Amino acid sequence: MTDTRQFCGHPRDAALSVLARARPDRAAALAESVLDALGEVEVIFSRSGLVMVPMRDTVQGTDFHLGEVLVAEAQIRAAGCLGYGMVAGRDLTRAMSMAVIDAAGQAGIALPAITDFLSAEAAHQQAQDTKRLRDIAATRVDLETL
Amino acid sequence: MTYVASRGGEAAIEQAERLFRAELGPITPRQVDTIRQTLPWLIDRVMGEASLHDRDLAALALAQTGGELYEAVLLLRAWRTTQPRLAVAEVVHLDQTFAHRRISAAFKDLPGGQILGPTLDYSHRLLATDVLDGQTVTPPAVESADMPGAALLPALTDWQKAQGLIDDPTPASVAPDDIPDLTREPLLFPAARAHRLQSLARGDTGGMLALGYSAQRGYAAAHPTVNELRLAEAEVRVRHPDGTPFSVGRVRLSSCEMVSKTTNPDTKAEYLKLGFTATLGWNEVKVIAGSTLDLNMQTGGARPATNEEFVLSHVEPVEASGFCIHLKLPHYVTFQSALDALRGIRRDGGQVRSADEVMEEAEARTAAARNTMEPAQ
Numbered sequence: 001m002t003d004t005r006q007f008c009g010h011p012r013d014a015a016l017s018v019l020a021r022a023r024p025d026r027a028a029a030l031a032e033s034v035l036d037a038l039g040e041v042e043v044i045f046s047r048s049g050l051v052m053v054p055m056r057d058t059v060q061g062t063d064f065h066l067g068e069v070l071v072a073e074a075q076i077r078a079a080g081c082l083g084y085g086m087v088a089g090r091d092l093t094r095a096m097s098m099a100v101i102d103a104a105g106q107a108g109i110a111l112p113a114i115t116d117f118l119s120a121e122a123a124h125q126q127a128q129d130t131k132r133l134r135d136i137a138a139t140r141v142d143l144e145t146l
Numbered sequence: 147m148t149y150v151a152s153r154g155g156e157a158a159i160e161q162a163e164r165l166f167r168a169e170l171g172p173i174t175p176r177q178v179d180t181i182r183q184t185l186p187w188l189i190d191r192v193m194g195e196a197s198l199h200d201r202d203l204a205a206l207a208l209a210q211t212g213g214e215l216y217e218a219v220l221l222l223r224a225w226r227t228t229q230p231r232l233a234v235a236e237v238v239h240l241d242q243t244f245a246h247r248r249i250s251a252a253f254k255d256l257p258g259g260q261i262l263g264p265t266l267d268y269s270h271r272l273l274a275t276d277v278l279d280g281q282t283v284t285p286p287a288v289e290s291a292d293m294p295g296a297a298l299l300p301a302l303t304d305w306q307k308a309q310g311l312i313d314d315p316t317p318a319s320v321a322p323d324d325i326p327d328l329t330r331e332p333l334l335f336p337a338a339r340a341h342r343l344q345s346l347a348r349g350d351t352g353g354m355l356a357l358g359y360s361a362q363r364g365y366a367a368a369h370p371t372v373n374e375l376r377l378a379e380a381e382v383r384v385r386h387p388d389g390t391p392f393s394v395g396r397v398r399l400s401s402c403e404m405v406s407k408t409t410n411p412d413t414k415a416e417y418l419k420l421g422f423t424a425t426l427g428w429n430e431v432k433v434i435a436g437s438t439l440d441l442n443m444q445t446g447g448a449r450p451a452t453n454e455e456f457v458l459s460h461v462e463p464v465e466a467s468g469f470c471i472h473l474k475l476p477h478y479v480t481f482q483s484a485l486d487a488l489r490g491i492r493r494d495g496g497q498v499r500s501a502d503e504v505m506e507e508a509e510a511r512t513a514a515a516r517n518t519m520e521p522a523q
Contacts, residue, residue: 005390016392017381049232050198051394053382054325056237057343058303058374059403059422059440061317063237063325064343067193067426069382069397070200073232084386086232088395089200102386129244133294136246139262140295 008105008115015105015118019098020087022121030117031097034104041100044075048090074099079107170212181205190398190427191215195463196222197329197348199397199426216467223464234322236383236391240301240401243378248299251372252405258299263377302374303403303420312418335455342443342458346423346436350463357461358435361451366442370406373420377428400425402433404441419444 007015019027035041050068057064072095074085083103085095105114182189182205192204196219203225207218247263250256262268274283307314326340328348333341346354362369377400381393401424408419421441423433443454450456460466 012390013392016386016390020392020394021396047230049230050226051232051382051384052234052322052327053199053380053397053426054234054237054322055380055399055401055424056239056317057339057422057424058240058301058401059312059420060315060339062339062343063317063320063322064340064347065325065327065329066238066344066347066399066424067197067199068226068231068329069235069394070198070203070229071232071382071394075387082387084388086384086394088382088397090202129297130294131290132246133297134290134292135288136261136263137291137293137295138288139247139264140291141260141262 007102008111008118010115010118010122014122016098016102018118018122018125019085019101021125022098022117023124024091024094024097026117026121027097027101028093030110030113031100031104033113034100034110037109038078038100038104038107041076041078041103043096044077046074046092046096048072048092051086071095076100076103078103079109081106170210173206173209178202178205178209181208187428188213191351191429191432192218192222192427193398194400194425194427194429194432195219195348195350196226197426198222198226216463216471219463220468233384234325237322238380238399240376240378241304242298243376243380243399244297244396245299245376245378247377248374249372250302250374253302253373256302256374257305258296261295261299299376306373306418312420333458335458337454337458342440342454343422343424345458345462346440347425348463349425349432349436349458349461350466351429351432351435353461353463353466354432354435354439357451357457358438361438361442361449366449366451367445367447368404368406368408368419368421368438368441370404370421370438370441372434373403373405375402375430375434376400377430398427400428400430400433402430402437404434404437406441 005012010018049071051071052068053066054063055066056062069088070090071086071088072090072092074083074092074095076083076096076099078100081103083099083101083106085098085100085102087094087098101114101117104110182201185205185208186201188208189201189204192208192215193199193201195215196204196207198204203222204218207221210221211217245261245263247265248258248261250260254260277283303312306312320340326338326344328341328344333345337345360366377398379396380399381396383391383393385391402422404421406419407416409416419441421437421439421444423436423440425432425436439451439457442449442452443457445452447453
């Protein structure tokens with residue numbers, strides 16, 4: 001399902017995915033920079049936990065559980081908005097940075113900075129994927145039956 | 147078998163644990179980082195068997211156990227029980243994964259092509275002993291292609307189903323929260339397919355290899371070929387409280403289908419039959435063996451690799467290793483009783499005695515004992 005809502009000039013689902021994979025130090029710096037403008041922040045939770053990942057069997061179409069992924073999760077209330085972050089791994093700071101940026105973006109705080117940050121991180125992630133896909137493409141086989 | 151409580155040995159136990167840990171030395175954050183970075187395939191194997199994806203935790207478990215794999219898996223399985231389950235992610239579909247390697251041994255021209263990815267399949271296996279003489283061996287860089295390939299590759303089975311080469315069963319619609327889950331309910335036989343596949347996903351690589359290999363050597367009905375083998379990364383997609391779906395990051399997974407030609411005994415018609423296995427982490431031998439077992443378990447039969455109860459009960463790493471190593475814990479009482487029986491048989495010249503004879507002898511002993519206790523006249 002495609003979500004058409006926007007977040008700081010980016011589709012919201014893509015923006016959240018970019019935030020979850022953003023470089024930790026840069027996300028923390030951005031979150032730190034918007035904190036003053038956000039005012040009082042209520043931390044609803046900041047915790048680690050598990051997400052179970054199901055997969056569809058390609059032979060009989062049965063959905064089954066592949067295993068669990070450790071995640072860090074944060075939820076805050078600030079400037080009248082509910083900010084949320086969940087990232088793979090156990091880094092609570094990363095999840096909190098995401099939640100703070102999410103709340104700030106919804107509240108219309110520091111929009112140019114968040115928009116630029118999302119663009120830069122999306123480009124960085126895309127560049128990493130492209131580099132990897134060029135390496136993988138070098139291993140493509142052209143088989144010839146003799 | 148019965149157990150009795152015993153006491154003693156506390157000091158020896160304490161020092162034995164210290165000896166084990168002292169030999170490993172201090173565990174440092176840097177050491178855990180090094181393990182994570184330099185042993186990715188071992189990390190993947192441990193994550194798959196632990197059924198818990200986190201590279202830092204897996205590296206820590208390896209550091210803490212000195213690489214004793216079953217101990218590492220046990221530590222991770224135990225640790226996961228301390229964590230709440232926050233969500234069940236969206237179902238992963240193979241054709242939506244970021245493919246790093248994807249090959250078929252059965253179909254040369256599979257749609258999307260043969261992508262070898264990172265592999266030693268066609269390499270000479272030579273030990274780099276120069277390193278032991280003080281040299282650093284640096285691998286040559288990949289000569290990247292000019293254009294990136296596609297990250298998403300179609301699933302071969304989708305093409306085979308469209309071609310009518312294999313069955314295309316309509317999947318039962320199950321909400322992710324209602325998918326059967328072995329971490330919350332017991333494995334019963336015959337197992338639900340979701341339980342079977344989860345059991346194989348968590349299975350012991352060595353155990354699955356041994357049983358899968360037994361099938362491939364002929365101790366089973368089918369010794370199949372790789373239909374599709376894939377090493378990939380899947381997005382873990384959850385929902386923001388406002389309902390927006392997003393990915394919290396990617397996890398590594400391996401998947402394999404094995405294919406075999408089978409004849410319908412009634413119609414004599416030939417058709418393709420497939421088995422499937424996937425696991426967290428990149429672990430090819432496990433998913434090849436696992437899908438061989440899935441295929442053979444569909445056939446059924448008396449051979450180990452065709453018997454679902456046999457396979458799934460014996461490839462569970464924590465239960466299997468736990469049972470095996472518990473046998474080294476004190477069993478003095480049971481063994482003493484076996485020794486008594488053995489000595490009794492030896493004393494009687496190997497004669498097996500009837501219950502009446504045993505009772506008569508016991509009564510005679512009792513009488514003799516009573517006589518010796520009587521005061522002397």
